[in-house]
Amino acid sequence: MTQAATLYIIATPIGNLEDMTYRAVRILGEVDLIAAEDTRHSLKLLNHFGISKPLTSYFDHNQQLKGERILNALRQGKSVALISDAGTPCVSDPGYQLVRDAVAEQIRVIPLPGSCAAITALSASGLPSDTFTFAGFPPSRQGKRRTFLTGMATLPGTLILYEAPHRLLQTLQDVKELLGERHIIVARELTKIYEEFIRGTVSEVMRSLDPEAIRGEVALLIAPGEQPEPEHESLESVLARLMADPTLSLRDCAREAATITGISRSEAYQEALRLKNNRVSA
Ligand code: SAM
Numbered sequence: 234m235t236q237a238a239t240l241y242i243i244a245t246p247i248g249n250l251e252d253m254t255y256r257a258v259r260i261l262g263e264v265d266l267i268a269a270e271d272t273r274h275s276l277k278l279l280n281h282f283g284i285s286k287p288l289t290s291y292f293d294h295n296q297q298l299k300g301e302r303i304l305n306a307l308r309q310g311k312s313v314a315l316i317s318d319a320g321t322p323c324v325s326d327p328g329y330q331l332v333r334d335a336v337a338e339q340i341r342v343i344p345l346p347g348s349c350a351a352i353t354a355l356s357a358s359g360l361p362s363d364t365f366t367f368a369g370f371p372p373s374r375q376g377k378r379r380t381f382l383t384g385m386a387t388l389p390g391t392l393i394l395y396e397a398p399h400r401l402l403q404t405l406q407d408v409k410e411l412l413g414e415r416h417i418i419v420a421r422e423l424t425k426i427y428e429e430f431i432r433g434t435v436s437e438v439m440r441s442l443d444p445e446a447i448r449g450e451v452a453l454l455i456a457p458g459e460q461p462e463p464e465h466e467s468l469e470s471v472l473a474r475l476m477a478d479p480t481l482s483l484r485d486c487a488r489e490a491a492t493i494t495g496i497s498r499s500e501a502y503q504e505a506l507r508l509k510n511n512r513v514s515a
Pocket residue numbers: 247248317319320321322323324325326348349350351394395396397420421422423424425450451452
């Protein structure tokens with residue numbers, strides 16, 4: 234059973250209806266109210282799974298008004314599910330403000346995990362997945378887009394973007410100029426019949442795309458750029474720092490400095506002696 238006065242954030246498929254979870258079907262069938270980005274669109278999904286529940290719209294331009302009504306329903310003890318057109322609500326989709334306001338009122342928020350294009354693309358990309366940045370849609374205006382991409386240039390890890398198909402080539406051109414010839418992946422129509430992963434350098438991928446025929450939904454993954462080498466502290470400054478600690482012997486300092494800098498213990502010890510003698514004679 235659903236819990237009273239609870240907001241359920243429910244992921245729905247990004248293409249393939251078989252990606253709907255059992256739990257999502259059950260909870261959607263049990264809540265008092267479903268808030269959907271586009272009620273007509275979501276009705277198809279709900280009909281497919283035999284779910285018939287009161288529906289209300291919640292989208293970018295009515296968030297303020299509808300958010301208050303949804304919060305009222307929650308305050309009255311109703312259970313409400315939020316879904317978007319596809320994937321996980323709040324991920325480049327409406328939901329953040331509603332969740333923020335519900336949390337502020339200590340209304341229980343329960344997430345139901347499921348499809349998300351960014352994570353689906355990353356999982357099959359072959360790009361580093363230990364660290365990544367999801368930055369949503371780049372701005373559509375070129376000036377703002379270039380500023381946005383410049384801000385991403387030195388981030389560690391894989392960069393994941395969403396992009397409209399008709400803007401993809403322009404964005405790739407900007408990526409090439411601002412981030413360089415990185416390895417990228419265009420993940421298209423994930424989980425659908427024409428699912429495709431186009432891999433290569435930015436130029437290779439651009440060459441393989443037919444400008445007249447880029448269709449469907451697209452996630453863009455960009456491999457990390459070269460990270461600047463971390464600056465190494467010099468042996469002298471490591472030793473000076475260690476030798477300021479009166480509880481450490483000269484040998485202790487040399488051993489620790491050797492570990493930190495990768496220099497041999499004997500070399501570190503010679504340097505420690507030299508520093509000590511300099512201090513004495515100064
Ligand atoms: N909330 C969704 C999620 O969890 O992924 C994202 C919604 S956002 C409005 C829609 C964008 O997500 C599309 O323009 C595309 O960039 C990406 N996307 C959604 N479905 C996709 C799919 N099947 N294949 C590739 N990208 C997809």
